[in-house]
């Protein structure tokens with residue numbers, strides 16, 4: 512469960528998040544759409560305090576996220592992230608990359624962590640690469656490892672910012688399907704994506720942002736068939752060409 516209450520953020524003179532209020536219950540898959548520069552990534556990055564906010568409150572599972580300190584680290588470990596850049600540890604194997612968090616942070620025993628890691632690597636189609644190092648994998652394969660690594664922590668909340676940007680088109684829907692099936696096991700998921708097919712098919716809910724505002728918060732069917740705002744209609748006509 513994520514809650515944002517009266518959240519405001521500026522970058523200098525730019526009011527990048529304008530009075531954001533929303534609540535996302537457990538197990539929901541929320542897709543954030545909007546034109547470039549509308550604040551989608553910033554919204555995602557404030558949820559786990561990778562970016563500070565100016566005012567308002569963000570709660571994860573009912574707990575206010577502090578600006579710093581031990582509680583921030585604990586709450587952050589409940590928030591998995593896959594962003595456009597995925598910093599795998601270069602000197603560790605793929606399997607080690609995926610088991611490190613569960614063994615060090617979650618204190619899972621090594622055999623269980625490895626078993627789970629191999630299952631997840633298999634679900635995203637890279638289990639056969641488990642003994643290689645990141646530099647030996649393609650960008651798309653590394654992105655899939657990053658997804659498995661985040662999921663291995665069994666976070667309560669997952670933030671995905673264009674999680675499939677480095678994947679071959681044929682892998683996109685497969686990987687997104689894996690993410691959604693895991694979300695259905697009880698994770699709250701926020702996905703920033705330009706994959707309209709995924710937004711239509713898998714989202715429980717669409718958040719449409721424009722100029723830092725949350726302009727629409729609705730179900731995919733209503734959003735794609737009858738967007739309420741002029742800005743959403745413009746966005747859809749540019750993206751979908753109608």
Ligand SMILES: Nc1ncnc2c1ncn2[C@@H]1O[C@H](COP(=O)(O)OP(=O)(O)OP(=O)(O)O)[C@@H](O)[C@H]1O
Pocket residue numbers: 522525527545546547548549550551552553554
């Ligand atoms: N660290 C920063 N410092 C200053 N301005 C920033 C910073 N990060 C983002 N911005 C600006 O904030 C605005 C929102 O950026 P953000 O990345 O959240 O948009 P977005 O909707 O995710 O865009 P895109 O779809 O292009 O990734 C943009 O105008 C961007 O230039």
